[in-house]
Amino acid sequence: xxxxxxxxxxxxxxxxxxxxxxxxxxxxxxxxxxxxxxxxxxxxxxxxxxxxxxxxxxxxxxxxxxxxxxxxxxxxxxxxxxxxxxxxxxxxxxxxxxxxxxxxxxxxxxxxxxxxxxxxxxxxxxxxxxxxxxxxxxxxxxxxxxxxxxxxxxxxxxxxxxxxxxxxxxxxxxxxxxxxxxxxxxxxxxxxxxxxxxxxxxxxxxxxxxxxxxxxxxxxxxxxxxxxxxxxxxxxxxxxxxxxxxxxxxxxxxxxxxxxxxxxxxxxxxxxxxxxxxxxxxxxxxxxxxxxxxxxxxxxxxxxxxxxxxxxxxxxxxxxxxxxxxxxxxxxxxxxxxxxxxxxxxxxxxxxxxxxxxxxxxxxxxxxxxxxxxxxxxxxxxxxxxxxxxxxxxxxxxxxxxxxxxxxxxxxxxxxxxxxxxxxxxxxxxxxxxxxxxxxxxxxxxxxxxxxxxxxxxxxxxxxxxxxxxxxxxxxxxxxxxxxxxxxxxxxxxxxxxxxxxxxxxxxxxxxxxxxxxxxxxxxxxxxxxxxxxxxxxxxxxxxxxxxxxxxxxxxxxxxxxxxxxxxxxxxxxxxxxxxxxxxxxxxxxxxxxxxxxxxxxxxxxxxxxxxxxxxxxxxxxxxxxxxxxxxxxxxxxxxxxxxxxxxxxxxxxxxxxxxxxxxxxxxxxxxxxxxxxxxxxxxxxxxxxxxxxxxxxxxxxxxxxxxxxxxxxxxxxxxxxxxxxxxxxxxxxxxxxxxxxxxxxxxxxxxxxxxxx
Numbered sequence: 001x002x003x004x005x006x007x008x009x010x011x012x013x014x015x016x017x018x019x020x021x022x023x024x025x026x027x028x029x030x031x032x033x034x035x036x037x038x039x040x041x042x043x044x045x046x047x048x049x050x051x052x053x054x055x056x057x058x059x060x061x062x063x064x065x066x067x068x069x070x071x072x073x074x075x076x077x078x079x080x081x082x083x084x085x086x087x088x089x090x091x092x093x094x095x096x097x098x099x100x101x102x103x104x105x106x107x108x109x110x111x112x113x114x115x116x117x118x119x120x121x122x123x124x125x126x127x128x129x130x131x132x133x134x135x136x137x138x139x140x141x142x143x144x145x146x147x148x149x150x151x152x153x154x155x156x157x158x159x160x161x162x163x164x165x166x167x168x169x170x171x172x173x174x175x176x177x178x179x180x181x182x183x184x185x186x187x188x189x190x191x192x193x194x195x196x197x198x199x200x201x202x203x204x205x206x207x208x209x210x211x212x213x214x215x216x217x218x219x220x221x222x223x224x225x226x227x228x229x230x231x232x233x234x235x236x237x238x239x240x241x242x243x244x245x246x247x248x249x250x251x252x253x254x255x256x257x258x259x260x261x262x263x264x265x266x267x268x269x270x271x272x273x274x275x276x277x278x279x280x281x282x283x284x285x286x287x288x289x290x291x292x293x294x295x296x297x298x299x300x301x302x303x304x305x306x307x308x309x310x311x312x313x314x315x316x317x318x319x320x321x322x323x324x325x326x327x328x329x330x331x332x333x334x335x336x337x338x339x340x341x342x343x344x345x346x347x348x349x350x351x352x353x354x355x356x357x358x359x360x361x362x363x364x365x366x367x368x369x370x371x372x373x374x375x376x377x378x379x380x381x382x383x384x385x386x387x388x389x390x391x392x393x394x395x396x397x398x399x400x401x402x403x404x405x406x407x408x409x410x411x412x413x414x415x416x417x418x419x420x421x422x423x424x425x426x427x428x429x430x431x432x433x434x435x436x437x438x439x440x441x442x443x444x445x446x447x448x449x450x451x452x453x454x455x456x457x458x459x460x461x462x463x464x465x466x467x468x469x470x471x472x473x474x475x476x477x478x479x480x481x482x483x484x485x486x487x488x489x490x491x492x493x494x495x496x497x498x499x500x501x502x503x504x505x506x507x508x509x510x511x512x513x514x515x516x517x518x519x520x521x522x523x524x525x526x527x528x529x530x531x532x533x534x535x536x537x538x539x540x541x542x543x544x545x546x547x548x549x550x551x552x553x554x555x556x557x558x559x560x561x562x563x564x565x566x567x568x569x570x571x572x573x574x575x576x577x578x579x580x581x582x583x584x585x586x587x588x589x590x591x592x593x594x595x596x597x598x599x600x601x602x603x604x605x606x607x608x609x610x611x612x613x614x615x616x617x618x619x620x621x622x623x624x625x626x627x628x629x630x631x632x633x634x635x636x637x638x639x640x641x642x643x644x645x646x647x648x649x650x651x652x653x654x655x656x657x658x659x660x661x662x663x664x665x666x667x668x669x670x671x672x673x674x675x676x677x678x679x680x681x682x683x684x685x686x687x688x689x690x691x692x693x694x695x696x697x698x699x700x701x702x703x704x705x706x707x708x709x710x711x712x713x714x715x716x717x718x719x720x721x722x723x724x725x726x727x728x729x730x731x732x733x734x735x736x737x738x739x740x741x742x743x744x745x746x747x748x749x750x751x752x753x754x755x756x757x758x
Contacts, residue, residue, distance in 0.1 A: 040067045044108050049081050057101045060660045065107050077109035086180045100122045124178040125171045128352045136182050144187040150194050161201045176224050177352050191471040191500040210253045219356035222382040234542040236421035239405040251408055258390035262296035268373040269393050273310040277372040281379045283315045283324045287546035288378055288401045290438040291417055298747045312326045313339045316383045317347050342366030360386045367392040380406040429750040432743035439553035448531045462492045462719045465533035468547040470500020472539040481708045483512035489719045493517045497524040530554040535718055556732035559714045564706040566665055568646040581672050583614045589623045596657035597677035604674035605632035612672030649675050668701040684741050696731035699724055
């Protein structure tokens with residue numbers, strides 16, 4: 001559309017033409033002020049003409065907000081606004097429609113910003129049902145397109161939360177529903193760290209609801225708090241704070257209520273199949289689901305498991321986040337797994353306003369009716385907490401997918417498929433991922449080509465990037481590090497693919513001077529972008545999870561960073577940063593030729609050993625050291641506790657061999673192959689591992705840095721050296737193949753050890 005034609009035709013445009021105009025205004029971006037004011041004036045004339053003819057205000061005039069910002073106040077709308085406001089006090093009118101009309105007229109009169117705040121505040125008290133579904137989508141789109149600052153919305157929300165106790169139960173739920181269903185999904189609000197500003201108020205409201213014995217509201221409030229806080233948690237300290245301040249706050253009240261419930265059976269079944277239930281927040285296609293599906297599939301491939309165990313999937317149906325996926329449920333059914341949606345009748349009665357107390361009681365009743373022996377919870381949402389506290393099975397297990405600090409009464413054991421930071425004992429289960437289904441499915445090459453065309457990728461361009469939530473990207477030290485890499489390597493671009501706080505990240509990369517080579521496409525197909533990104537630059541301080549493993553199955557090249565600092569005596573710093581790896585055997589006096597792996601450790605002390613030379617260190621004078629290793633041993637004046645971080649590797653002689661205790665390197669040194677003979681490093685014992693380790697020993701270091709400078713150097717080397725890049729990718733893929741075959745065997749062993757050990 002030509003602007004001049006728009007301005008002169010606005011008053012006479014038919015409805016279809018007017019709608020096109022409004023979308024033009026919405027998508028038109030920044031207009032010159034003079035032109036913008038001309039369009040605003042023409043829109044005012046059109047609206048006044050309709051009002052004079054006693055017609056209703058056209059809804060699409062809401063989009064005039066953008067062009068009407070900053071215009072002079074127009075008093076001609078005053079009488080009409082007063083008319084609508086007077087009508088607003090009556091109960092026999094459509095108050096929502098009336099509110100929309102008032103807001104549009106205020107926008108056209110030049111009071112848009114004040115009117116929008118009033119609109120949002122009153123809107124949050126409106127019940128969300130099918131009649132407002134289109135409005136919900138519109139509001140989310142409106143706030144996104146007009147880039148309404150999150151500070152504006154949070155100010156409104158804080159005012160509303162300040163009056164929370166005065167609202168009735170439906171209004172309270174509405175405030176929470178609009179917050180989650182609409183405003184959380186505004187493009188530049190998703191996972192914005194400013195959401196944490198409302199955490200203290202929400203915690204206070206939750207505390208009052210608990211004291212008032214309003215458990216239904218408490219369960220829902222905790223869910224909202226968890227959704228916001230959980231999407232912004234970036235480290236173990238964050239999860240510890242949440243557990244201490246929220247989980248422990250609710251624990252007492254859930255426990256008091258649970259005292260009156262029918263107890264679950266006390267022992268696992270002695271006859272027939274043992275019934276195992278995986279209890280999920282929702283059954284949807286996401287990273288936790290992919291891991292759990294692969295685990296169950298691998299277990300059921302073993303005949304003795306299939307014959308003796310019955311697997312069930314029970315959904316908590318947190319429908320406020322999203323519906324359970326029929327496709328995902330069918331995939332489990334194909335494995336022979338029963339799927340249950342116990343709270344369907346409760347949820348379907350009122351999707352956004354059903355009682356979470358009735359829901360959890362219905363779910364618990366169903367679990368008891370099924371006769372579940374082992375309940376595995378993959379989340380720490382409030383319904384799970386209630387089920388754990390009230391006990392719904394003889395054995396209850398928490399499966400951590402990242403939160404290692406969850407601690408509530410009723411957790412008997414903890415498991416994880418990796419090693420999350422945690423003060424508790426977490427038993428690791430090995431999961432052979434269904435690679436063709438989740439990690440490296442067939443992708444149409446044309447899709448990759450189409451996406452690649454969106455970026456300035458030339459023949460020599462190296463694409464750096466990350467796939468995952470932008471809350472992990474939004475770290476000043478991470479962005480500063482990426483900026484340095486981009487500046488030092490002019491043939492690179494960076495793609496941060498995922499949802500989150502894009503506007504703030506954009507401001508930061510603009511300030512860092514790399515905005516023109518830093519791209520944020522939003523949510524993407526990770527299997528397409530896994531073929532576009534060349535080097536996965538893992539985020540820090542909170543690293544990626546499944547998205548990194550998905551990527552490595554395709555390209556196999558990534559660099560991670562774990563901050564470590566020298567903590568030993570200053571006079572020994574040069575030794576720590578030397579070429580040889582420092583190995584502390586806690587009971588070195590017991591390291592003798594009879595110990596399995598002794599000869600391999602001894603061999604690696606030799607100067608001509610090419611797979612990682614070592615030197616033994618010890619901190620106790622007067623110990624008897626075997627003559628063969630004594631020449632390669634050195635006393636260091638370091639306390640026993642500090643030896644764990646002074647040594648590059650800590651070992652212990654036991655059970656006829658030696659055990660790996662801990663590694664604490666400060667340089668990207670190669671891991672000596674002799675360390676892999678530790679009896680608990682079972683992956684390194686697998687057939688073919690050592691051959692691969694030797695073949696690719698020269699590129700073993702190119703994956704992990706312990707300072708930001710090391711991280712930058714590793715990425716830059718991979719960018720500059722195609723041979724190292726290629727060999728690093730080959731090594732990763734071959735090691736992953738060995739791990740997959742290893743995990744196929746170990747998943748059964750790990751599962752049985754967890755459920756059978758007391």
